[in-house]
Amino acid sequence: MxxxxxxxxxxxxxxxxxxxTAIIARCIQAAVRDVGGKEPTYEAASYVIGMGLMQALAHAAPDVPKELYPMLGDRYRHHYFAIQHEIxxxxxxxxxxxxxxxxxxxxxxxxxxxxxxxxxxxxxxxxxxxxxxxxxxxxxxxxxxxxxxxxxxxxxxxxxxxxxxxxxxxxxxxxxxxxxxxxxxxxxxxxxxxxxxxxxxxxxxxxxxxxxxxxxxxx
Known part of the structure; x- marks a missing residue:
């Protein structure tokens, strides 16, 4: 043996x-849009999956100022928890x-x-x-x-x-x-x-x- x-x-x-993967990437894109940042591509949003949430969002949305990070995190969680039952x-x-x-x-x-x-x-x-x-x-x-x-x-x-x-x-x-x-x-x-x-x-x-x-x- x-x-x-x-x-x-x-x-x-x-x-x-x-x-x-697809749902997380879409939620990242939506969260960035919500706070007025430049929407990352699907590839860029997918790349950060696996990092901690704020590390991932900061990497995916480099144009979003740090003072908006709490709102960015809240918007991501809002979108994700609304559709997590689909996963x-x-x-x-x-x-x-x-x-x-x-x-x-x-x-x-x-x-x-x-x-x-x-x-x-x-x-x-x-x-x-x-x-x-x-x-x-x-x-x-x-x-x-x-x-x-x-x-x-x-x-x-x-x-x-x-x-x-x-x-x-x-x-x-x-x-x-x-x-x-x-x-x-x-x-x-x-x-x-x-x-x-x-x-x-x-x-x-x-x-x-x-x-x-x-x-x-x-x-």
Missing amino acids: TQRRFDLIAFDWDGTLFDS SLFDGVLPMLADLKTRGLILTVATGKSRRGLDEALDTSTLVGIFDASRTADQTAGKPDPLMLRELMAEFDVPAERTLMIGDTTHDLQMALNAGCASVGVSYGAHESDAFAALSPQYVAHDVAQLHNWLRLNV
Whole structure:
């Protein structure tokens, strides 16, 4: 029997487990319009997904003055919470997580979402009890700072070499690299997979089925 390589898996949320990339990008665009900023392109709005909220909005809307950041954040939350019920898990995520859970892996979430946003998503997506722990950007440092990964590893006393980060953005993979962890990229979320190569992921999955198959064979 092949020896298991990893004990802890940290999943990004939006664009990795949750099919939310397009909605988040549209909410960013709407929030910037609301405060009179220049609307970012869809590509620019998608690029910042995974960062902490205010870090992301500041990056997407560099012309918006800092004194308007609180309003910008409020407008984003207004748009997002109004339509979050339209977002769902990617097909195949629940069976994949159930499979990993039965194998005794520690499953966690490391996300740029707020604590409120993640808790509301977990409460509405039949995932209660699946994840052993989570960290959000407003609890700790935002990506690509490695702090949230280091906190999760410390919580379960798992070293970096036994930890795997899975995400859809370069922010996720850079965080893993900064923490000394292995990573897997997914190309069906916010970032084009061409940008992943420089960050040395173990694998790039183009759909959830590919991700599940790789995890079955390599974790």
